[in-house]
Amino acid sequence: MTAKNPGILSHPVTRSALLHSGVIVLLAWLFQVLPEYHSGNLARIMVLAVYAMGYNVLFGYTGLLSLGHALFFAAGMYGLGLSMYWLDASPAPSMLAGLISALVVSGVVGALALRTTGVAFMIVTLMFAQAGFLTILLFGEYTRGDEGFVLPQADRVLFGLDLTQPANRYGGALILFTICLGLVAWLVQSRFGKTLIAIRENEERARMLGYDVQRHKWLAVVVSGTLSGASGAAYALLFGYAGATFATVQYSIFPLLWVLLGGAGTTLGPLIGTLFMFYLIDISSQFTSAYLLIASVILILLTLFAPHGLAGVVRKRLIPWLP
Amino acid sequence: MDFGPHLFLAMLEGTITAAVLALTAVGLSIVFGVMRVVNVAHGEFFMLGAVIAWWVTTLLGGHPALGFVVALIVAPLLTGLIAATADRIVLRRINYDPERTIVATIGLLYVIQQATLMTFGPEARPVEAPFNQRIALPWFEYGIDGFMLIWPWGLGTTTYKLAVIVAAVVILLALWVLMTRTRIGLIMRATQLDREMAIAHAIPVDRVYALVFALGAGLAALGGVLVVPIQQAHYLMGGDPLLLSFIVVIIGGLGSVVGTVVAAILIGMSDGIISVFFSPTLAKILATLFVAFVLVFRPQGLFGQRPS
Numbered sequence: 001m002t003a004k005n006p007g008i009l010s011h012p013v014t015r016s017a018l019l020h021s022g023v024i025v026l027l028a029w030l031f032q033v034l035p036e037y038h039s040g041n042l043a044r045i046m047v048l049a050v051y052a053m054g055y056n057v058l059f060g061y062t063g064l065l066s067l068g069h070a071l072f073f074a075a076g077m078y079g080l081g082l083s084m085y086w087l088d089a090s091p092a093p094s095m096l097a098g099l100i101s102a103l104v105v106s107g108v109v110g111a112l113a114l115r116t117t118g119v120a121f122m123i124v125t126l127m128f129a130q131a132g133f134l135t136i137l138l139f140g141e142y143t144r145g146d147e148g149f150v151l152p153q154a155d156r157v158l159f160g161l162d163l164t165q166p167a168n169r170y171g172g173a174l175i176l177f178t179i180c181l182g183l184v185a186w187l188v189q190s191r192f193g194k195t196l197i198a199i200r201e202n203e204e205r206a207r208m209l210g211y212d213v214q215r216h217k218w219l220a221v222v223v224s225g226t227l228s229g230a231s232g233a234a235y236a237l238l239f240g241y242a243g244a245t246f247a248t249v250q251y252s253i254f255p256l257l258w259v260l261l262g263g264a265g266t267t268l269g270p271l272i273g274t275l276f277m278f279y280l281i282d283i284s285s286q287f288t289s290a291y292l293l294i295a296s297v298i299l300i301l302l303t304l305f306a307p308h309g310l311a312g313v314v315r316k317r318l319i320p321w322l323p
Numbered sequence: 324m325d326f327g328p329h330l331f332l333a334m335l336e337g338t339i340t341a342a343v344l345a346l347t348a349v350g351l352s353i354v355f356g357v358m359r360v361v362n363v364a365h366g367e368f369f370m371l372g373a374v375i376a377w378w379v380t381t382l383l384g385g386h387p388a389l390g391f392v393v394a395l396i397v398a399p400l401l402t403g404l405i406a407a408t409a410d411r412i413v414l415r416r417i418n419y420d421p422e423r424t425i426v427a428t429i430g431l432l433y434v435i436q437q438a439t440l441m442t443f444g445p446e447a448r449p450v451e452a453p454f455n456q457r458i459a460l461p462w463f464e465y466g467i468d469g470f471m472l473i474w475p476w477g478l479g480t481t482t483y484k485l486a487v488i489v490a491a492v493v494i495l496l497a498l499w500v501l502m503t504r505t506r507i508g509l510i511m512r513a514t515q516l517d518r519e520m521a522i523a524h525a526i527p528v529d530r531v532y533a534l535v536f537a538l539g540a541g542l543a544a545l546g547g548v549l550v551v552p553i554q555q556a557h558y559l560m561g562g563d564p565l566l567l568s569f570i571v572v573i574i575g576g577l578g579s580v581v582g583t584v585v586a587a588i589l590i591g592m593s594d595g596i597i598s599v600f601f602s603p604t605l606a607k608i609l610a611t612l613f614v615a616f617v618l619v620f621r622p623q624g625l626f627g628q629r630p631s
Contacts, residue, residue: 065422115619119361119421123569127615130566134608253429260426293441296433303427304416 013189016267016323020185023268024178031170040166043173045271045278047234048254050180052262052270054227055255060264061188062220063200067122067252068109068129069228074136074247075105076229078143081242084151086142091158095233102229103222105132110221114214126249133247148243156240169238176234177271180227185267185323187223196220200265228255257295260302263311267323272310329599332480337595338588339484339553342491343546345587347564348571349498350542352583355572357515357535360419363428366565367435368406368540372398372547373556374439377448388453391552398548399541405435406540407533414536415529432561439558452483452552487549494545495584502580511535543568566607567594570614 027046031039051073058064079101083094113124136143143149156163163169187193195216198206207213236242245251254277255270262273277295285291306313315322351365375398380390409431417423458480502508514521514531522528546564554560571590575582590610597606 065425067425112615112619119425120618122422122425123361123573124615124618127569127611127618131608131611131615134604134611138602138604138608256426256429292433293437296430296437299430300413300427300434303423303430304413307423 012321012323015321016185016189019323020181020267023271024174024181027174027177031167031174036166039170041278041282043166043170043238044235045274046173046177047231047238048258048278049271049274050177050234051228051231052255052258052274053180053184053267054224054229054231056224056259056264056266056270057184057187057196057227058220058224059256059259060266060269061193061200062196062217062224064217064220065122065256066113066125066221066224067249067256068113068125068127068132069225069255070247070249070251071109071125071129071132072102072106072225072228073232073235073251074132074244075225076102076232076234077236077242077246078136078232079229080233081149081151081236082142084155084237085149085242088155091156091163091237095158095237098233098236099226099229102232103226106222106225106229107218110218110225114217114221126252129247129252130249133244133249136244136247143242143244146244148241148245151236151240151242153240156237158237163238164240172238173234176230180230181267181271184227188267188323192216192219197265257299259309260307261298261309263309263313263315266309266311266315269309269311276310330596333596333599334592335480335484336599337592339487339591340595341588341591342488343550344564344567344571344591345584346491346494346546346549347543348568348575348583348587349495349580350539350546351568352572352575352580353511353542354536354539356580357511358419358532359421360414360424360536361421361428362536362539363425363565364409364431364435365539365543365568366561366563367432367439368402368543368561369547369564370439370556370558370561371402371405371435371540372544373450373551373554373560374443374547374558375401375544376548376551377443377450377556380450387451391450391453391548394450394548395545399544402544403537403541407537410533410536415532419532436558436561443556443558445558447555447557449555450551452481454482454486455552456482458482458485483552487553490549491546494542498542499580507534566611570610573614574617 027042030042034042051069054072055066055069058066058069076098079098080091080094081098083089083097084091089097109125109128113121113128116124137145153164158172161168161172163172188197195206195211198209198211199213199216203213232246235246258273258277259270260273261276262271263269280298281291281295284294302309308316311322347365347369350368351362354360354362354365376391376394379394379397380387383390383393413427413431414424417427500508502511510521510526510531511534513524513526514528514535518528521531543564547560567590571586572583574590575584575586594606594610597603597609
């Protein structure tokens, strides 16, 4: 496995760039060959994978387990949705509104929740997300609560491209995915990302070495929350719907599940996990309405037998340099 | 005669909420205290209690009291057995690692919930109370003729609801005796204080953990059985008790049983009163935010001691 292979190809940054570009090209190629049903699914998976990647920045790289990421997803979703629905804003500024609302919400929640650690951190994030979900219900007059609201097809036109067309929708999802994957891949190779990993491995040691642990963790929450918000906003824009279901505890648990399944602390793990889970639910729901049962049994089996996920297994057995 | 009697009624309803909540939350608190495990599936044990009560009463038929008494015994035992099995095949294997335990109990939550959905179905099903006489509540008022008793004034409660309060108090007292006056309680407290030392004194910690997990689940199931004649059995009914139990356990100080009971009364009463006079959603928002801020600024809970 450790073949000495001098040259540019063995440099980790180059290898990571090549691998990620390969994945993007593969995804672009898949649109050409897949039937419409599956390419539609894949567009959804790419958007949700961005959510999982955001979650992974905090959970996989920084070692902080949040149970409240649905709050950030919903902040992005409603930031975009409400500005388009009530203010008649066009998609580009609405997207910005979604990102900013996720940024602000994660900034505030991060500053408060990071005063706690471990189990308390999980519960505090869970409680904030629950309060957020209930707030959406409380203002049902504007948010339409559980029922949600549909963004009219005519409004979903970004830079002249009608995002309700399958090809444009797929393209939009792929562009978002590419930007976020590039960002995360760069981030984890940067000094900042390495510091986060140091915090995950040993917080005390990182602190002793002079890193401002608290500030790094807060930035990780903000980056993670904003990526989740970007996913939420894009989901509302591309699929034309925003509802309170996306703010429930279940949607906080999904990214955890995807990341665990795919492999925490790997750049491609979130995509693998989301893809796997999506099709698992898709296939199992043909047999039973209790598809969550299957998902939860897998979750338990994973915690028991493969705590490092699918990409973790690949990294251990096949490609030790997997970023 | 407007605000006062309604407040009185709200407080009575609040006391019933508090009684059931205290049972459920004490179960969560014991599990956390002894095992240091955050059991996210706790609400589902509550739901199992209610669902098993429905099964038992339906299977037995006859007088509702008969089925109910059998359910009071069978439901906690069966739920405890399920919990002990889960502890043995899942939690013990991951060595009670805090984060993996949370993930595993999230999985357990959905397994129990979805298995109930597949067998019990999505309907809400009622269980008849063993006895259910209406009582009109008296109200005293100081009027022009001096002190007078107004009875009946329109609203009332039922004997069953009062019995729930009594039953909860009796169960909590029995638990207190179990924890402080018996050998098994001593062993549990020893394990809570120092796990390593307990092992060194040949206490079978594995078995104590399984027992504590079963006991916690059994208490939640008892809460479920008691509540089912008032509120129907439904496969999603575990969500609210879970959230409220978390709130109560955190405000009471994690692992402190007395603090948990006090907090249950506080939260049950305020939930009852705020829900009657304001929006129930607002009541829940305030409670969840309150908990978040308690954890952030006073992590030992309102009644807990700061670790020295």
